[in-house]
Every structure is written in C-alpha cells, then in structure tokens.
Amino acid sequence: MPKSAPAVLPSPAETVACCSPLTAEPLDAATADRIAPLLKALADPVRLRLVSLVASHEDGEACVCDLNDAFELSQPTISHHLKVLHQVGLLERSKRGVWVYYRVSTTALADVASLLGGVAR
C-alpha cells in the first residue's frame, strides 16, 4: 500500500512546539512524557556531534558515509544514532541514489531551545 496517507502520528518534535517555556508554568506529566524523548535523543555525545556535523556541513546536509568517517564507531552504531534522531524529528532523511542524506530540522531544534530558554517563537 502506498505511503500517501502517512497516518499522522505526531513526532516529539511536533509536541514540543506547542508548549510554553518550562519556567512559565508547571509541566503536566503527559506533556513531560512526550518531550523527554526529544531531549533524550540529544543527550548523547555521539548524537550531539552528529547533529552538529550535519548542521554545519556544506549545504546543511551530510550523507551517512561522511558521518561514519567522523567517528571511530561501527557503521551500525552510527546508523542507530541517526535513526534515533530521525524518529524524534530532529533529522530529516532523503535518499538519492545509493546515498542517504540527513539534514537538521531547524524548527525542531529551535522549538526545544525556546522550551528551555523561554525566548523567541
């Protein structure tokens, strides 16, 4: 069956966009449960560097082969981390030919920042 109807399950990245800053009012348990995975995805040294690498890469995107070379980790491990970041909506995937390119969802990143910082948006 075609993926024309993607069944719209909201990613954590979409959840965080709806919330007032942490410091404004107490966070209810349900919302916290939905936001935590997004921060958890960022709370790993390797994934932090992956996001940073992709973001600062030429044209704002990088293919997996580039990323693999930047770490002394196995290819499945990098693939795993990319999957985590993609699942929460922080990285976007696009396959071109044999290569897979990732780019950072700047809105998702900005939403997390505003949740913590309480500025912008």
Added chain:
Amino acid sequence: MPKSAPAVLPSPAETVACCSPLTAEPLDAATADRIAPLLKALADPVRLRLVSLVASHEDGEACVCDLNDAFELSQPTISHHLKVLHQVGLLERSKRGVWVYYRVSTTALADVASLLGGVAR
C-alpha cells in the same frame, strides 16, 4: 578532612556557556562529552517537571516537601532526581532550618537553550 577547599571542578553547566551553537561548527568529542550530561539530566520526565515546578513556583524556589507531594514517587527517588539536577548545575540548593530549597539556575538553562537555538548570549 575539612571540605574547605572544594577543588573547583567545573560543572557541566559552566562548560556549556563557553560554546558556540550546535549549528555553527562541528562539536569536538571532548566538548560533546561534557555537554551531554547536562542534557541527560533534563531528558527525564520527572526531572523536566521538577525543573518546571521549581521555576514556576512562588519566589522561584521550592522546598523538597512541596515537590514530593507533586509526584507519586518515593521521597528518595525525588531526592535522587534533585541531586542529579543539582550536580550538573541546573538547580541550586539552599538549606534553611530543616528545609531544603531548590531554585533553577536560569543562566544554565539559558545557556543550554542558546547552544541548541543559536540565538541570544
């Protein structure tokens, strides 16, 4: 031996204040290792709510007894989460009489936000 010389080990919160935004340039491994614990501390639903509760509490501070009542968790568990947040520099402790009050380090929170969002600072 007295603890008069605290041996000044910089908290993760101090580390993050020194860095350009994630998206500006690739993060080196050592810096990522120092930032990750800060995000890891935030990447838990209970701790997210704790920070939010403290921040939005009257006078910007709350005592442990208030926080305990807001969760259906044992008191040691709450104490543990508070310790984690305190160790990375996100919460400040002050003991007054029998009670311990916590308040959020707004600068630490803002630094994390600017690291992700790339604005301010």
Added chain:
DNA sequence: CCGAGACATCGACGGATGTGAAGATAGACG
C-alpha cells in the same frame, strides 16, 4: 543476472539508570 557498495535491521552483551526499602544524619522541640 550478478557482484559490489551503501545503509538498515537483528540479536546479544555489558554498563548505565530509575526506582524503592531500609537506614543514616541533622536540626527542632520538649
């Protein structure tokens, strides 16, 4: 059609982490 290369998935292992029960500490109050 077949081999090679680029990524993804699976299964397993070891270490980190959230949680609670029990005990320790420290101040307040009689």
Added chain:
DNA sequence: CGTCTATCTTCACATCCGTCGATGTCTCGG
C-alpha cells in the same frame, strides 16, 4: 537527652541503552 520530622545515602533490582558482529535490502555497473 530523647523524639519527631525533613532530607539524604546506601543497597539491591529491573529495565533501558550504547555498542558491535552478522545479516538483510536496495541500487548501480558490468
């Protein structure tokens, strides 16, 4: 001094998570 209350620490346990080797899938070139 003894007790009560607020908080922290220790210990044990179950679960989660990062990592890798092996294997699967897809695409391109011959």
